[in-house]
Amino acid sequence: MAGHSKWHNIQRRKGAQDAKRGKIFMRHAKFIYTAAKQGGGDPDMNPTLRTAIEKAKADNMPNDNIERAIKKATGTLDGASFEEVTYEGYGPGGVAVIVHVLTDNRNRTASEVRHAFTKHGGNLGETGCVSFMFDRKGYIVIIDKEGTFDEDELTLEAIDGGAEDIEVNEQVYEIYTAPEDFEEVRKHLENKGYDIEEAEITLIPQNYSELEEEQQEKVMQLVDMLEESEDVQDVHHNLKVEE
Template sequence: MAGHSKWHNIQRRKGAQDAKRGKIFMHHAKFIYTAAKQGGGDPDMNPALRSAIEKAKADNMPNDNIERAIKKATGTLDGASYEEVTYEGYGPNGVAVIVHVLTDNRNRTAAEVRHAFSKHGGNLGETGCVSFMFNRKGYIVIVDQENAIDEDEITMEAIDAGADDIQIENGVYEVFTGPDDFEQVRLHMEEQGYTIEEAEITLIPETYSELDEEQSSKVLQLIDMLEENEDVQDVHHNLKVE
């Protein structure tokens, strides 16, 4: 597991999102819709919904938008019906790519995702063609901006709370957990006073592809095009982003 690359990927994605903030609320609304659809509309009883709401609020999404997404999912407000779909394939130079979408038109979205892969030298594959290269993990990031965190102490806190591993590099602490242990570890670290920059259950690649600048640029063009699609919720890949 290559420690710092996942956080670099997240920072890069957030930077791109800041440049197109008009689409961010729609992405959050879809995440909230899915979480509420699957686990109910009460965030106190639905950790996934609570996490989705926290992320939306961090991006200043209005409460009315959040409540509307929950009402759609619970059937108290008329609206489009969305379904989750996952696409897998290879980008340029064999980089593994997994695309999660939430769409109200599967045919449209499939065509758009396929076009993005083809345009940038990749190939959309069959289900399972690259997912075996990733593990589903809880992922928590704590950034030591004031050089105030004791490495030994935070490591013991995380492991004692149930974390599988912690990676430390340049003041960034990446905590990895099993999916079932994610919520208890997140809550424990918050209770110990650590400020969490990112917390999610996500896919972590077992190994990363290290490419030169020109090769990486071609892969990033594909990822950018996918992330610009309003139906795309997340793009996972094993390119090591420096």
């Protein structure tokens, strides 16, 4: 995982989403719904729900929308029932792609995902065809906005808190943990006074694929089309995107 900035991909995605605010709110609502459905509606007792709420608030989702999604999940408000589905496949140049969706209509979503792969020169594969190329990790981002951090000190604090690895790129600290250590590391860093910019449990590629510019653009067109779907929660890939 070393040598590539996941934060660059996150920033690219957030920039593209600015023009799709309504869809983003819907996506957050479904993510919150699932987290509350599985672990309960109290964010203090449900770390997954707490992370989902924090992400929603970071995108300026209104509190009323957040509370409505939780109430639907806990049975205090009528609403549709959603299920989580994961699709795996290959993009142009053999890039590995994993798509996590939350849907109330599996047939509709499968058709949309398959269409996106086909349109952009990829193909949908069987379950497990690329997931072995990724590791599930806790991922935390801290940004030294004022340029005043002591890199060695922050690195030692992260390791002391239980982090497995840390990368530094232009004042952006990307910290990786085992999934079971994620909450402990995050709390440790917050208690030390660091502001967390991004925090999630996600998939990290074991290795990255490097493609020529033309093929790289085709992969990103596939990713963009997938992310335009209201059902899609996350798209993971192992393309090394040049900054």
